[in-house]
Amino acid sequence: MPRPFKSLARQLIPQLLLLGVLLGLATSAVRIGLLLQDERQQQNKMHETVQQLFVPLIAQSVWDVDLPALHRELKALARLPGIDHVVLHTRDGQTLRANASPAPRSHQIRYELPLTSELSPDKPLGTLEVVVRDRPLLATLGRELLDSLLTHLLELLVLVALLLWLLRQRFVLPLQQLTDKVRTFRPGQPVAPFSIRRRPRRWTDELDQLADSFLLMRESLNTHLREQLRYEAELKTHHDHLAALVGERTAALDRLLDFQQLIGRISSRFINIPLADVDRATELALAEIGRGMQVERSFLIGLESPWTIGSVYEWCEHGVLPTTRDFTGDDLSRLPWLTARLEADGFIGIGDTLAVPDAAGEFAATLRRYDVKSLLMVRIDYQGKAIGLFGCSMVSQPRNWDEKERQQLRLMADLLANMIMRKRQLEELEHSRQLLEQANRHLALIALNDSLTGIPNRRHFDEQKSALFARAVGRPFSALAIDIDFFKQYNDGYGHAEGDRCLCRVATEMARHFGNGDALLARTGGEEFTVLLPDCPADTAWLQAEALRLAIAALRIPHQHSSVARWVTISIGLASVVPQPGLHVATLIEQADSALYLAKSAGRNRVASHRPATAVA
Secondary structure, three states, X not given: OOOOOOOHHHHHHHHHHHHHHHHHHHHHHHHHHHHHHHHHHXXXXXXXXXXXXXXXXXXXXXXXXXXXXHHHHXXXXXXXXXXXXXXXXXXXXXXXXXXXXXXXXXXXXXXXXXXXXXOOOOOOOEEEEEEEEOHHHHHHHHHHHHHHHHHHHXXXXXXXXXXXXXXXXXXXXXXXXXXXHHHHOOOOOOOOOOOOOOOOOOOOOHHHHHHHHHHHHHHHHHHHHHHHHHHHHHHHHHHHXXXXXXXXXXXXXXXXXXXXXXXXXXXXXXXXXXXXXXXXXXXXXXXXXXXXXXXXXXXXEEEEEOOEEEEEEEEEOOOOOOOHHHHOOOEHHHOHHHHHHHHHHOEEEEOOHHHOOHHHXXXXXXXXXXXXXXXEEEEEEEOOEEEEEEEEEEOOOOOOOOHHHHHHHHHHHHHHHHHHHHHHHXXXXXXXXXXXXXXXXXXXXXXXXXXXXXXXXXXXXXXXXXXXXXOOOOOOEEEEEEEEOOHHHHHHHHOHHHHHHHHHHHHHHHHHHXXXXXXXXXXXXXXXXXXXXXXXOHHHHHHHHHHHHHHHHHOOOEOOOOOOOOEOOEEEEEEEEOOOOOOOHHXXXXXXXXXXXXXXXXXXOOEEEOOOOOOOO
């Protein structure tokens, strides 16, 4: 939608009026400020006059208590120009006023002056309040402001009229002429002489320069149009050529984009891949690479040591027989022509295998044996060491490998190098994990079993006892506390080595006795053992304890230092309970220990129950 037209005069009039009003207001403000400053100076002089002339006289009259003189001086002070009224407040509580009809408080300025006497300067005689009128000042300021505004308004109207006339003559009419010429101009028309109709003068100004610029612009525009026609003809000539180049570039970019996407897919496939999926992922990657590069065979060879093949991955187009799998475990150093070029250049490119020289020896024979027409191979390095070979080949026809294909093969080799190293790292990690699991199982066995006897130790017993007791709520549960009789004397008499062998034989018999079932057997002290028997009432536990005591005695381990038998015997304390919520297994074990103490006190080599029971010798 076109914008409406508005002349310069209509635009300038409001601006000139606004500037004039602002200038008048600023001038009036300055004048009023000067009047205020002068009035404040007069008030300050009045304050100094009152302070110097009247205050001493009034203070003396107050000191002398001369009321007539005091009234005269207050009236004289109130008659001074600008003073509205005067009020005297003495220290005795008297108030004297001069001029009883003061002006409204909104038009007053008050001064309070203390009264002191030279004879007693430390004691104030009172306060003199002087009230000054400011209404005359406001009236003067109003008149000054009104006169100033009217004067500036009149001057502004005259100035605006003169400026509008001058603007029309000097600018508006010449610009209208130039506007008419510009509006009727059409590109391509001949450039005719042109000048603005103005009064004769001996100089030029911006309007003349504007008219000259318009003529120059018309000539330049016509020249530009001629050049444009020539450029369009040249562009049309090159259009077909550029279209062909764009097609080629587009195809190249499409191939580059496909290659980048291929790199991305292969890279993402090997992120966090488990070891079991590495081989399958590698085969899929070779298939994508082969189809993407439009070859008939792609392969990846992993090197275990310099030129010794450790692993081979290969993809072949349908109908092409695999070849590189025949080389698994082979040593490529038997092909010196190939290895020398891979060591020197890092890659080898053969467009037509018929051009391979006879000096290649066995390598040339190998190419012919597998009907390879064209080959491109690159060495895969990791930290300066060759770890593999990556390449592709053609069997149907020769192929010239360009530099882009070689660069793509190098990029793929770098990507596959990370894959090879990741597989090796995963294999090492898996081997380390298996070793760690074996070590953990061994450590767990050591941590939870007694190192001498092989049965569970106190740590394992403490970890399992509460859970075993909690699972038996509502069912009978028994505990046995077992101690080898006079074992200290056995150690002292036979030595600690024999003592260890004795402990092992006793523990083995206990494990055989309680090994089948849910019983928890543990070595809880030097010669002390504890057995927890879930789902076992007191009478059954008594029979098992007595059977164990007889079985240990039947081992006939000599013990000439025992006072109860000629062989090793044991004492057993038994306690039974039906677990209920709030009852702890520690209470049951303490009861079994108490029963063991009873068995020892009764002569050892016996079973004693926490309930009264008949001991068996």
